[in-house]
Amino acid sequence: MVAGITVAAYLVPQVLAYSGLARVPPAAGLWAAFVALAVYFLLGSSPQLSVGPESTTALMTGAALASVTVTGESAQDAAAVLALAVGAVCLIAWAGGLAFLADLLSKPVLVGYMAGIAGLMVLSQTARGSGADVPDGTVLAQTWWLLQHPAAVHVPTLAVCLGTLALLLAGSRLWPTGPVPLVGMLVATLGVALAGLPDDGVAVVGELPFALPSVGLPSVASVGSWALLTTALAIAVVGFTDNVLTARAFGVRHGDRIDARRELLALGAANVAAGVVHGFPVSSSGSRTAIVDAVGGRSRWAGLSTLAAALVLVVALRPVLARFPDAALAAVVVYAGLRLVDVAEFVRIARYRRTELLIALATTAGVLVLGVLQGVLVAVSLSLIDLLRRVARPHDAVEGLVPDLAGMHDVDDYPDAAPVPGLLVYRYDAPLFFANADNFLSRVRESVEAYAPQWVVLNTEAIGEVDLTGADALETLRAELEARGVVLALARLKQEQRETLAPSGLLERIGPEHVFPTLPTALDAYRAATGQR
Secondary structure, three states, X not given: OHHHHHHHHHHHHHHHHHHHHHOOOHHHHHHHHHHHHHHHHHHOOOOOOOEEOOHHHHHHHHHHHHHOOOOHHHHHHHXXXXXXXXXXXXXXXXXXXXXXXXXXXXXXXXXXXXXHHHHHHHHHOHHHHHOOOOOOOOHHHHHHHHHHOHHHOOHHHHHHHHHHHHHHXXXXXXXXXXXXXXXXXXXXXXXXXXXXXXXXXXXXXXXXXXXXXXXXOXXXXXXXXXXXXXXXXXXXXXXXXXXXXXXXXXXHHHOOOOOHHHHHHHHHHHHHHHHHOOOOOOEEOHHHHHHHHHOOOOOOHHHHHHHHHHHHHHHHOHHHHHOOEHHHHHHHHHHHHHOOOOHHHHHHHHHHOHXXXXXXXXXXXXXXXXXXXXXXXXXXXXXXHHHHHHHHOOOEEEEEEEOOEEEEEEXXXXXXXXXXXXXXXXXXXXXXXXXXXXXXXXXXXXXXXXXXXXXEEEEOOOOOOEOXXXXXXXXXXHHHHHHOOOEEEEEOOOHHHHHHHHHHOHHHHHOHHHEEOOHHHHHHHHHHHHOOO
């Protein structure tokens, strides 16, 4: 209950702010939050994840509505259609077993993605926080326009925004687990009212109509364009990614197991529910989930108590909510965005591997410059390229015997290791496939030239998988060694590898007498064949 009340105090002003990002009325965001919390309570797998309107999906929804130039009631219908489409995409993906796609997103991608989203959140408040009449455009274009026209800034509005932001930042340090956004909003509202700033042009939320929603399908005819539906796939991908990664990040702390397929079902159902109540697309909130964790919420009942507390808050404090300054809501968005940037994690990534730091930074830049989906796709592509680079040029080893140490080991790892005379035991530490087949042949040939063996035993324990190109590379190696009078043998060949290589005829040409289950049996056979001691 404590977690629910605390999160509700954060959720209500946050949802009001995100409704502005999505270009829909505040009530649409509130109802989307309520139904999403209820649906996730029934279907979700994370004990702590807080679902509902979220910065990324709100930004993408607002951008989609701006692209089709709909306003007013048409904008709300368009947002509801988008939520239904996102839900449909997620449910189709759930039925098709596509939840595994979440595994393509690495930790550097997540850290860079969150930093890019934080940047978009901050820049998206350019007009709202400054009070300037900024022309429509991308957030970067709007920020650049304001920098070129500083006279357009409404000073009282900017003062309210910066003052509220300073109060939120100070409050978060002094009261980390408290409802800082709500307290900040109340203080800002009181200050603006006492100073008479609404009469000086400082905008407020205004009357907040809140009644039971009109449940049903939105009016598609009023949308005006189906072009925004192409955004549904992007929002579904980003929303699911955010759900799974955030749930896993907090689940690791408490040993909770997150079911990615169940998360996909819950996200789809939550978006369908949001569309039915004329809301907009929803996902998970990292900042609200962090609050749940900080105040001790450990089960989905915290989400249900959040729903109850938020309903009471909206009904009881609606006159106060109507006086919330727009500039203070902009400060809440900026505050939430700044909390998403994990500088310590960037430092940790840099210390671990520079290529992964470049992936994180590229994700941030891609999200800021290209957009959310394009930035994530660029980051995933870079991650796969980096993986392919490492697998295409993997570690390999010539193995030998080490005095007083059982087994055979990489001769480069031990100064007193020595290969068995006349025997080259070679290990290739990667799947053998089209991207590294030539590299494999080159490395084996170099070792053969260096050691001039009578036998070459290929230790296959680390190879795991062999595609057709890899099988052809093995046949090329066998033929070359045979021409030189050198025997090729295989050791530690798994049954799956046997079944894969069987159609190629390679094992028959090598001969079953040269395929060994272990390295010691291969060594014994070499000794028996050559008379080596």
